[in-house]
Amino acid sequence: MTALLQATPPVAAPFHPPPAVMPVAQRPPQVFVRGQGSWLWDAQDRRYFDAVQGWAVNTLGHAPPAVAEALAHQAGTLLQAGPGFYNAPAIALCERLCALSGLAHAFITTSGAEANEGAVKLARKWGQQQRGGAATVITMANSFHGRTLAMMAASGKPGFDRIFAPAVPGFVHMPFNDLAAVRQAIGTDTVAVMLELVQGEAGVVEAQPGFVQGLRALCDAHGLLLIVDEVQTGIGRCGTLFAHTQWDVQPDIVTLGKGLGAGVPAGAVLARAGVCRFVPGDQGGTYNGNALVCAAALAVLDAVSAPGFMQNVHNRGEQLAAGLARLSARHGLGGVHGRGLLRALALPPQLASGVVADAARTLPGDCGLLVNPAQPQRLRLMPALNITAAEVDTLLALLDRALAIATAPPA
Ligand SMILES: *Cc1c(COP(=O)(O)O)cnc(C)c1O
Numbered sequence: 001m002t003a004l005l006q007a008t009p010p011v012a013a014p015f016h017p018p019p020a021v022m023p024v025a026q027r028p029p030q031v032f033v034r035g036q037g038s039w040l041w042d043a044q045d046r047r048y049f050d051a052v053q054g055w056a057v058n059t060l061g062h063a064p065p066a067v068a069e070a071l072a073h074q075a076g077t078l079l080q081a082g083p084g085f086y087n088a089p090a091i092a093l094c095e096r097l098c099a100l101s102g103l104a105h106a107f108i109t110t111s112g113a114e115a116n117e118g119a120v121k122l123a124r125k126w127g128q129q130q131r132g133g134a135a136t137v138i139t140m141a142n143s144f145h146g147r148t149l150a151m152m153a154a155s156g157k158p159g160f161d162r163i164f165a166p167a168v169p170g171f172v173h174m175p176f177n178d179l180a181a182v183r184q185a186i187g188t189d190t191v192a193v194m195l196e197l198v199q200g201e202a203g204v205v206e207a208q209p210g211f212v213q214g215l216r217a218l219c220d221a222h223g224l225l226l227i228v229d230e231v232q233t234g235i236g237r238c239g240t241l242f243a244h245t246q247w248d249v250q251p252d253i254v255t256l257g258k259g260l261g262a263g264v265p266a267g268a269v270l271a272r273a274g275v276c277r278f279v280p281g282d283q284g285g286t287y288n289g290n291a292l293v294c295a296a297a298l299a300v301l302d303a304v305s306a307p308g309f310m311q312n313v314h315n316r317g318e319q320l321a322a323g324l325a326r327l328s329a330r331h332g333l334g335g336v337h338g339r340g341l342l343r344a345l346a347l348p349p350q351l352a353s354g355v356v357a358d359a360a361r362t363l364p365g366d367c368g369l370l371v372n373p374a375q376p377q378r379l380r381l382m383p384a385l386n387i388t389a390a391e392v393d394t395l396l397a398l399l400d401r402a403l404a405i406a407t408a409p410p411a
Helices: 065-075 088-101 112-130 149-154 179-185 209-222 291-305 309-331 349-357 389-407
Strands: 003-005 032-036 039-042 047-050 105-109 136-140 171-174 190-195 225-229 253-256 267-271 336-339 342-346 367-375 378-381
Touching (some): 047 389, 065 291, 105 112, 112 149, 112 190, 112 225, 112 253, 112 267, 179 209, 190 209, 209 225, 291 309, 309 389, 367 389
Parallel strands (some): 047 367, 190 225, 225 253
Antiparallel strands (some): 003 367, 039 047
């Protein structure tokens, strides 16, 4: 669910969800029609500061000219050659991702879940050849890896494995940041360990450095693969192109999604030399390596590789964290979590629901604010990575007003 700290006046007419749209998410009534940078406009032309940004997707904000130009050019040149042929943007994107990550091979996907599926396929194939058919992947409690049947089983989100039972076998969940538990869970059928370095959907919960380095050592000792799901943390979200460099760990497999396409559906599986045992026929999909998607992702990588870009993410992240800490002190709230521009403010659960549901519905001024309660007690902020210092101030000022309303004693 997305918290909508919405502009006055609240939508007056009773809202009827369009029945043609399957009810897969609890959505506010606004219908968004256009965006620019950090701002979104609804069909009534009200504007909203967007700190959700397509769910940590819009690396360059809304309607980024660099991506729009790359798309327009590629659309007039070649959209889809098909998975049975090479195309120039796909080769360029694979080569660029390998050069940037130091990994050897890339497979381009159209979502994060699909990238993670590819990672598990790589691990199982490798287990067949290297570990006598071992196939089980150890994942973390409260992790999120996507919504395909296998990734719902892989995810440690409580209850996720039962919604569409029977769950895909081959995954065991261990407590996050508990190295001893992972060590104990390793058996002859174990082939890999998969984790997020910052659990985004869990409410922005960081992996401890010793845990991650301990996992690397365990994987080395037992001959397991370390898979790092960077779908949310990658492409600069945490202040470096890949978050794993901040944990000083070299994964065997890295997955990407979200920010790679900056609003265009792009993801990737990257593997170190020796890990990829795919042969023709093992993996693929009609749109994998689609030229349009790859051209957009290349434009995103150009932008985030430009001098000063990551420094801005880091600086704005620090500015946002400091501002959130001030708001927390002023309104008597909890801690600030996360890195770069993936941040969360801890709130008492009853207050978070207030911020989400009612209190902030009367946010004064000429605009609303979009934030995300990743958990009932965690407000998550994931603004555009090219956000300016003035825009961070605007975001903090709007959030301050919303929190003031939410924390006001009942009249
Ligand atoms: C969003 C997310 C996914 C799933 O990506 P989709 O593109 O929605 O399939 C997987 N892992 C992590 C860490 C994510 O944040």
